[in-house]
Amino acid sequence: MKTSLFAAAATAAALTATNAAAAPEAYTLQPSHSQVMFTYDHLGYSTTYNMFAGWEGQIMFDKEDPANSSVEVSIPLSSLYTGWEARFEHFMKDEFFGAEDGDMVTFKSTSIEVTDDDEAIITGDLTMNGITKSVQLETELNMEGQHPMEDKPWIGFDAETTIKRSDFGVGAYAPNISDELDVEISIEAGKDE
Structure with a gap:
């Protein structure tokens, strides 16, 4: 049975209320097991x-008070994988991103609301195509524990959201090609030593 980290954290915090609060601990995102997938409807067909x-970033994870955690990530726009080179090249043109070398998609959390034993809503600033908007990620803790191969503390999360691509200046062909993107995220992070 999955350990209920958020419930355990709340209990631990209550039991140690008279002790000094522990600071969040730094975990570095693992690019080999962190990705974001987005889907859209293509003309109904x-x-x-x-x-x-190719993520880079860090999670400051507070076991005792998960709402005190934070996350900051950056993803190279050039890491976009479409499965078809012509689509990638189209996305990089002025009609969509007008991409230049080094362009990044970034996310920086602004608040975390714990909603259940292992679930939270992470609100943060998503910056893409030079435009920043607030988004909410419905997030679930998959596992927290000692990684059996890396031999150090490890955490993993899944999250999902929906964004409007037109909010970020990449709304070409909407609404025939859906403006809304369904976004699914899965990440792993290892504790810094």
Whole structure:
């Protein structure tokens, strides 16, 4: 049975209320097991899948008070994988991103609301195509514990949200090609030593 980290954290915090509060601990995102996939409806005929990888970033994870945690990530726009080179090249043109070398997609949390034993809503600033908007990620803690191969503390999360691509200046062909993108995120992070 999955350990209920958020419930355990709340209990631990209550039991140690008279002790000094522990500070959040730094975990570095693992690019080999962190990705974001987004899908959109293509003219009603199909669902198109695309993925970003190559993450860099850090989670400041507070076991005793998960709401005191934070996350900050950056993803190279050039890491976009579409499965078809012509689509990637189209996305990088002025009609969409007008991409230049070094362009990044970034996310920085602004608040975390714990909603259940292992679930939270992470609100943060998403910056893409030079535009910043607040988004909410419905997030679930998958596991927290000692990684069996890395031999150090490890955490993993899944999250999902929906964003409007037109909010970020990449709304070409909407609404025929859906403006809304369904976004699924899965990440792993290892504790800094």
